[in-house]
Amino acid sequence: MRYLISILVLFVLLHFPALAEAQSPVPAPATQISTPAAQAEDTPVPVPPPTEKALRHYETGHLLWWFRTLWELALPAVILFTGLSAKLRDFSRRLGRSWFFALGIYFVLLALLMYGANWPLDYYQGFIRPHAYGLSNQTFAKWFGDSLKELAVISVLGVLFLWLPYLLLKKSPRRWWLYAGLATIPIYFFIQLIRPVVFEPLFNKFTPVENKVLETKILALAERAGIHGSRVYEVKKSVDTKTVNAYVTGFLGTKRIVLWDTMINQLDERELLFVMGHEMGHYVLGHVVKGILVLSALSLLAFYGIHRAATWLLPRAGKRLGFDQLSDIASLPLIMLLLGIISLVLTPVGFAYSRHLEHEADRFGLEITHYNHSAATGFVRLQDTNLGIPRPGFLYILMRSTHPSIGDRIDFFNQYKPWAHGEPSKYESYFAPEPTTNTTIPADRPVH
Ligand SMILES: [Zn+2]
Numbered sequence: 001m002r003y004l005i006s007i008l009v010l011f012v013l014l015h016f017p018a019l020a021e022a023q024s025p026v027p028a029p030a031t032q033i034s035t036p037a038a039q040a041e042d043t044p045v046p047v048p049p050p051t052e053k054a055l056r057h058y059e060t061g062h063l064l065w066w067f068r069t070l071w072e073l074a075l076p077a078v079i080l081f082t083g084l085s086a087k088l089r090d091f092s093r094r095l096g097r098s099w100f101f102a103l104g105i106y107f108v109l110l111a112l113l114m115y116g117a118n119w120p121l122d123y124y125q126g127f128i129r130p131h132a133y134g135l136s137n138q139t140f141a142k143w144f145g146d147s148l149k150e151l152a153v154i155s156v157l158g159v160l161f162l163w164l165p166y167l168l169l170k171k172s173p174r175r176w177w178l179y180a181g182l183a184t185i186p187i188y189f190f191i192q193l194i195r196p197v198v199f200e201p202l203f204n205k206f207t208p209v210e211n212k213v214l215e216t217k218i219l220a221l222a223e224r225a226g227i228h229g230s231r232v233y234e235v236k237k238s239v240d241t242k243t244v245n246a247y248v249t250g251f252l253g254t255k256r257i258v259l260w261d262t263m264i265n266q267l268d269e270r271e272l273l274f275v276m277g278h279e280m281g282h283y284v285l286g287h288v289v290k291g292i293l294v295l296s297a298l299s300l301l302a303f304y305g306i307h308r309a310a311t312w313l314l315p316r317a318g319k320r321l322g323f324d325q326l327s328d329i330a331s332l333p334l335i336m337l338l339l340g341i342i343s344l345v346l347t348p349v350g351f352a353y354s355r356h357l358e359h360e361a362d363r364f365g366l367e368i369t370h371y372n373h374s375a376a377t378g379f380v381r382l383q384d385t386n387l388g389i390p391r392p393g394f395l396y397i398l399m400r401s402t403h404p405s406i407g408d409r410i411d412f413f414n415q416y417k418p419w420a421h422g423e424p425s426k427y428e429s430y431f432a433p434e435p436t437t438n439t440t441i442p443a444d445r446p447v448h
Contacts, residue, residue: 044414045376047390047407054387057133064125065400073340075117076333086322089330100163106329107158115151122147133387138240149202161187169327177307181300188292189251196250205236209259218276224432225280225368231256238262243386246275248282257283266385271378274371281364284430287357294353298346305342306335347399354402362409366416367425376413379406
């Protein structure tokens with residue numbers, strides 16, 4: 001489940017930036033909303049080397065990633081091969097009586113068991129480590145409360161949706177993977193539709209952008225990108241973290257751009273507007289929909305892999321496991337184990353696609369703002385704040401990077417300016433005509 005959730009999170013949210021944990025060695029400046037002095041947006045920005053602390057964070061983080069990856073394979077394997085899963089199933093059947101309730105009870109018990117088993121690692125990774133690196137503002141109560149809410153959300157989602165693949169497994173043991181793969185499309189869209197109005201407010205407070213001068217400029221940029229209505233929100237993430245981030249979430253009527261308050265506090269106005277231009281790229285270019293469709297395709301492939309592997313394995317190991325059909329709810333840890341193994345192959349594919357979308361959003365952001373220099377200085381600050389590494393190793397990029405490296409992004413910001421050579425911009429057809437008054441877009445926008 002954790003794999004499923006983490007892939008879902010990484011894919012569907014298209015978070016910006018990739019680096020999840022961050023800190024500000026630079027003193028956080030007061031919100032800079034005044035228009036900065038005119039800068040030469042065509043001045044290139046060198047990629048700074050990583051700090052020693054960032055390198056340490058990267059290297060220990062990599063060891064932790066390996067440990068977590070192996071742990072998440074080992075845990076379901078232990079639950080499975082000790083026969084614990086079969087025992088949990090027997091207990092759930094006695095308690096739940098009907099097929100549906102037995103399924104729900106089994107899932108909640110398994111989720112509780114895994115929550116407990118994962119707790120020390122989650123506590124270290126989610127609380128101890130970010131504090132040790134000075135990346136976190138979170139109190140223990142907030143961290144613990146959030147972890148319990150996550151457990152509740154996972155349990156509710158499991159009870160709501162898990163019956164579907166198991167019913168398909170029962171009714172169509174040979175084709176279930178196809179139907180379940182197709183069913184992920186409406187399910188992922190449904191989750192994406194309700195996540196900004198149901199799930200996300202459980203964890204943080206969302207408001208319109210509080211700085212009204214900044215909001216006016218962001219909304220003017222949004223109008224130019226063809227995004228109407230106040231679709232930009234601010235979230236109080238400063239209670240959790242010192243890192244900076246922004247993202248696009250929701251679907252149809254709930255679609256929106258969310259800006260962390262930490263980012264408003266740390267970037268200057270042009271840097272922020274570039275980031276907003278990037279997020280607007282995700283919004284306008286339909287990246288949420290594309291991400292979900294690719295995720296569904298990968299889910300279908302994963303289900304097929306599970307089907308083939310289980311068809312081979314169950315006749316051989318069924319006695320030991322305490323079940324011989326995949327449609328038995330006791331098979332859930334087996335499905336998680338196989339999904340974990342298959343994810344090792346499918347994750348690089350999904351992440352490569354994600355990096356492509358991120359690159360296109362960067363292009364969109366540059367084309368709509370022409371803030372090349374500010375985009376680059378924003379990312380220099382971001383590397384510093386988030387303890388980033390400008391050019392991570394091959395394995396990191398392959399397995400963990402949903403975004404291009406900061407070094408590659410700054411290189412792109414330094415060189416991509418087709419308008420300077422009289423060449424057409426790729427996405428200019430998306431932009432509304434330039435406003436003629438200075439009440440909308442920042443008045444100091446460079447002439448092109
Ligand atoms: Zn992005």
